[in-house]
Amino acid sequence: MAHWLLKSEPSSWSWRQQVEAGAKGTSWNGVRNHAAKRNLQAMQVGDQAFFYHSGEGKEIVGIVTIAKPYYPDPTDKTGVFGMVDVRAEKPLKTPVTLAAIKAEPRLKNMALVKYSRLSVQPVSEAEWKLVGKMGGV
DNA sequence: GCCAACGTTGGC
DNA sequence: GCCAACGTTGGC
Numbered sequence: 001m002a003h004w005l006l007k008s009e010p011s012s013w014s015w016r017q018q019v020e021a022g023a024k025g026t027s028w029n030g031v032r033n034h035a036a037k038r039n040l041q042a043m044q045v046g047d048q049a050f051f052y053h054s055g056e057g058k059e060i061v062g063i064v065t066i067a068k069p070y071y072p073d074p075t076d077k078t079g080v081f082g083m084v085d086v087r088a089e090k091p092l093k094t095p096v097t098l099a100a101i102k103a104e105p106r107l108k109n110m111a112l113v114k115y116s117r118l119s120v121q122p123v124s125e126a127e128w129k130l131v132g133k134m135g136g137v
Numbered sequence: 138g139c140c141a142a143c144g145t146t147g148g149c
Numbered sequence: 150g151c152c153a154a155c156g157t158t159g160g161c
Contacts, residue, residue, distance in 0.1 A: 009147090033156075054147060098148080117146050117154065 003128040004039065004049035005112060005121040006064065006086070013053050015061040018088045025087030029075050036120035041070045043084050048095040050123065050131065051088075052112065059095040060131060065089055093136030106130055 006028060008014070018026065031037060043049075043066045051062040068085035076082075077114065101107045111121035123131075 009149090058148075114146070115154095117156090119146085 002042065002044065002047050003125065004043060004047060004051055004066075005060070005123050006049050007052045007054045007119045007121075009052045010056045015053065015088070015091070018051060018062070018064065018086070019091075021088070023087055026066075027083045028086050029083045030082055031073070031083065031120060032076070033119060035115075037081055039120040039122060040082060040084055044120075045069055045070060045136075046075070047134050048089060048128075049086065052130075057095070058099075059097040060092060060135065061095045061123040062088060062091040062099075063137070077107045083134055086131045090137070092132075094134070096135045100134060104130070104134070 006085070018108050031040060037043065044111065045066055048065040049064050049066065050060045051064050064086040066084055067087045070082045070084055072079065073081050073083040101110060102113060107113065107127060110123070110127055111118060114122065
């Protein structure tokens, strides 16, 4: 099972809204970047992803599960981009901040640090475990 | 096909 | 509010 990281500005879509969406989940739409698209396409149902708040917070706040694999994004008129469905799994007991990630040498290769603008990122098994531990999961 | 200009993202 | 990174656009 692969792991991922999804970024969102809380002002447009927050962890709280994701939780309130409940078990049915919601579509992760609006991705308009080809590298991010490739990651979305690689996702499988049951994969888990960190939910990261950019801008306000700058921290990983929760874990979501992929509920539906890649399908066309109706908000994209060009038809080039797609999306997946995700549902909130659980919050981190302690949010893991970007500062904490940057301060941890074993996380220096995380995409979040190296490719900060990429909105859908892969997370390695080692990174997933360590960040989970830091977050009290 | 190159590259300058421009827009967007997101950390600081 | 600034600016670096980076993707996209458009002139040549």
